[in-house]
Amino acid sequence: MSAHLPEHADLAGTRDVPASEARNRLAELIDAVASGDFVYLTRRGKRVAALMPADIAEHYEQIEDDYWARRAAEAHERLRRNPSAAVPWDQVIAELERG
Known part of the structure; x- marks a missing residue:
């Protein structure tokens, strides 16, 4: 098994999005993740989950x-x-x- 990450992993952008806001932007966030970005969902400014x-x-x-x-x-x-x-x-x- 290779330890290499998928090709776009090193090019990924990241963003923090409040969980309450993510509900209304889900389609947009899915598109961003599908193109290689990471989205961290936050509560009170603390990262609690991630979309990848x-x-x-x-x-x-x-x-x-x-x-x-x-x-x-x-x-x-x-x-x-x-x-x-x-x-x-x-x-x-x-x-x-x-x-």
Whole structure:
């Protein structure tokens, strides 16, 4: 898997738009995002969400999927080498619930 971003990622413009305003400008914002821009939606001046081109979001998802697949394969290999290292699921849940 290549770590390169989609072609237009380095050319993207960004803009901050209040979420309340974005509702009325959705078609315009979708057009901007489709042409490579990033739109950050804000509440009280703080960025709370982002709109980005679909190919960049898909690229991010692929990176995340690859990461978790690698982590699962590493865990599987550790357990294959040392089966006694397995932790029962009930114990994991109990530890999580204790905080």
